[in-house]
Amino acid sequence: MxxxxxxxxxxxxxxxxxxxxxxxxxxxxxxxxxxxxxxxxxxxxxxxxxxxxxxxxxxxxxxxxxxxxxxxxxxxxxxxxxxxxxxxxxxxxxxxxxxxxxxxxxxxxxxxxxxxxxxxxxxxxxxxxxxxxxxxxxxxxxxxxxxxxxxxxxxxxxxxxxxxxxxxxxxxxxxxxxxxxxxxxxxxxxxxxxxxxxxxxxxxxxxxxxxxxxDEPAAHEAGNATSRVDLLGIALLVLGVGSLQIVLDLGHEHGWFDSPLILTLSIVAALSIVSLLIWEAGESHPVIDLSLFRDRTFSFCVLIISLGMMSFSVVGVVFPLWLQAVMGYTAYHAGLATAPLGILALVFSILVGIYAPRFDARVLATFGFLVFAAVLWWNAHFTLTMTFVQIITPGLIQGIGLPCFFIPLTAATLSRVPDHKLAAASSLSNFLRTLSAAFGTAMSVTLWDNRALFHYDVIAQSVTKSSGNTQQFVQKLHGFGIDGAREVTSLHHIVQQQAYMMATGDMFYMASLTCLALAAMMWLTSPKRGAAMTIGH
CATH class of the missing domain: 1.20.1250.20 (MFS general substrate transporter like domains)
Structure with missing residues (x-):
């Protein structure tokens, strides 16, 4: 030529x-x-x-x-x-x-x-x-x-x-x-x-x-990629992510930063992850492709879906804990109480799959987050006298919102990613989503306990001999033959139960407000209409 x-x-x-x-x-x-x-x-x-x-x-x-x-x-x-x-x-x-x-x-x-x-x-x-x-x-x-x-x-x-x-x-x-x-x-x-x-x-x-x-491994022009192994990147990744995951798994049990083990692992995780980001930014064959974050839509969608799954972890952790620790449900029956969430989620996953290309992904995701916010606000008003049917009804409705935000948001996340980077983008977004859910799980349990302690102290201050409500309750206990140490134990149990009920409401309030914020954040992205059709192109 x-x-x-x-x-x-x-x-x-x-x-x-x-x-x-x-x-x-x-x-x-x-x-x-x-x-x-x-x-x-x-x-x-x-x-x-x-x-x-x-x-x-x-x-x-x-x-x-x-x-x-x-x-x-x-x-x-x-x-x-x-x-x-x-x-x-x-x-x-x-x-x-x-x-x-x-x-x-x-x-x-x-x-x-x-x-x-x-x-x-x-x-x-x-x-x-x-x-x-x-x-x-x-x-x-x-x-x-x-x-x-x-x-x-x-x-x-x-x-x-x-x-x-x-x-x-x-x-x-x-x-x-x-x-x-x-x-x-x-x-x-x-x-x-x-x-x-x-x-x-x-x-x-x-x-x-x-x-x-x-498929054959991807080959690159100058030098085969298989000959270049980012050993330092892999080592920093294993050390940083491994340490962080152990902190999230064991932090609550060991009292978080009061434990020398958790404090040490947190420092190791922070230094390793920061070093990893610096190293990967200049590496020609990085183990994590940070160039994906140059796209604004990918970056914001990953952030939104990560925070969304963090809020969803409140339902997955605090809700069954409340059922077992406060309402007296067994583990199996607590699982049954959360299962209705999947009924309408299954139905609407199919509907969203069929009709999503006709809508702006931002509209569907916003609707999903608003459904979540409304249901979580509803959950925040639960009481100790709720029946099983009253408890599962909000979860049944919440199933509508789950696929409405998850599917369009996932589609929008990958919509601008080139096909040869799909695996890297999918693994990175799934990793951050999973890590956020783990962080939400650990944070939820700790915040739940802390809020319960706060409410216990507030309620306990009103439980005095001069309180009319306390006197009426003590008289009822005496009528059942409960007095002395058993009377104090009963009062402690009632106050603790109310404290955890109020703490549960606080957690649902916070999750509801987070979902409202995420609904607004969706409009900072710019996915194409019918984003899923463009995945990999």
Whole structure:
């Protein structure tokens, strides 16, 4: 070709774009039963991964008793999984570029299934903790890559449907996790909370292996990316995220910064994460692609969805704690009280998937946040005399808002991301969402206890011998033959119960106001109409 010969329009396109185009062409040809089967398999893989992050919450007493350890030690079954998963999720995009997205996903599914078997067969507590850590490590790539593969398997005009199907599994699994865990513990034994993963994992792996073509790792022009390993970035990531997750998991139990361990880990986490951000900003092949935050819509959407999931954690943590500690519900019945949230969430996930392209993503997300704000405000007025039906009714309505903000917001987050960066963007947004939920969980318990102590002190000041209400209550106690030390104990119980009821209302008020602020923040973004259609383009 001579110097004067004009080049084709796509002559300067990176080799990665040609590879991605070929991959998309292959996936877009999938239709009908094959596409439905793939969607079902990917959804199941996502479901068991998210389910395993919550299903053990109600199994800690059973595991601790069976293996001869305390309940505080038993929580390491949860912490080891969450720490390992928190480290693995942000590494997903970097690993996918080197191994290929499909290869990495299939490896993660089969290894997650294998370690589930090892967890179920563990008869030593320390071995169980190690197996749970490995299970969490292999679970990290499953959620972001299932999202990426599912989006690429659907034609552009139907990708919002794919996103809705993926969102259903991510949203519903944490809701039903405690219910499933409680049912298994009551009717079988704790190893079955891990062994149920085996048939599901094997099915998902078999279907995805037969339907998906393994993509080649992304190659770069000057020097293969596989020869450049950001070892310092990986080390800082593991140290920073691991330390932070341990702080969030154990902070409340150890009194936060009153504990030298928590204080030390907090300093290590802060220094490691700051150093990581500085290092990655100048690294040519970073383990975390910070260039994604140059897009204003991606940055704001990640911030909003992270704060939204942090508020949602109030429902997932304080609500069942209130039911068990204040209202006297068992763990299983507390799980049943939260389950109605998933009924309308399931229905509206389908509706949002069908009709979302016709609406501005900001309108749908704003509506979802306003529904959340209204229901949380309603919850803030709960009383100690609430019936089961009165308790579950707001949660049933709240299910409307969950997919209305989560699905459009997720679509808007990825709408401007180039296709070859989808895995990196998905893993980064999922990581920050999960980390925010963990932070919200830890913060919710601490704030709940602190507000209860505040209200206890205020109420206790009015419980005096000169108080008419106190005198009437004491006379009723005397009528039942309760006096002396038992009288003081009864007064303490009543005051404490009222204090935690008021603290619960405070938590719901704060979450409601946060959702109102997020509804306003949505209008700082600028997603395109029908954002899900443009994902990866």
């Amino acid at each position: 001579s110097a004067t010969t004009p080049l084709p329009d796509n002559a300067h396109a990176p080799k990665d774009d040609a590879r991605v185009a070929a991959s998309l062409a292959t996936n877009d040809s999938m239709r009908g039963v094959r596409l439905a089967l793939l969607t079902f398999a990917l959804s199941l893989a996502t479901f068991i991964e998210v389910l395993d992050s919550t299903v053990t919450n109600v199994a800690v007493p059973a595991i601790s008793g069976s293996l001869g350890v305390s309940n505080s030690q038993g929580t390491w079954v949860i912490s080891s999984y969450s720490v390992a998963a928190a480290i693995a999720v942000p590494l997903t995009g970097w690993l996918a570029q080197r191994l290929g997205e499909t290869r990495l996903f299939l490896a993660a599914v089969i290894l997650f299934t294998s370690t589930s078997l090892l967890c179920g067969m563990s008869h030593d507590f320390h071995l169980l903790v190690v197996c749970r850590a490995l299970q969490g490590l292999f679970s990290g790539p499953m959620v972001p890559l299932s999202q990426t593969i599912l989006l690429r398997s659907f034609p552009p005009e139907r990708r919002v449907v794919a996103l809705a199907l993926w969102a259903m599994t991510v949203l519903l699994a944490p809701i039903f996790g405690p219910v499933v865990g409680g049912w298994i513990i009551d009717n079988f034994s704790w190893p079955w909370i891990f062994l149920i993963n085996l048939p599901i994992g094997i099915f998902a792996f078999s279907v995805c292996t037969s339907l998906l073509r393994c």
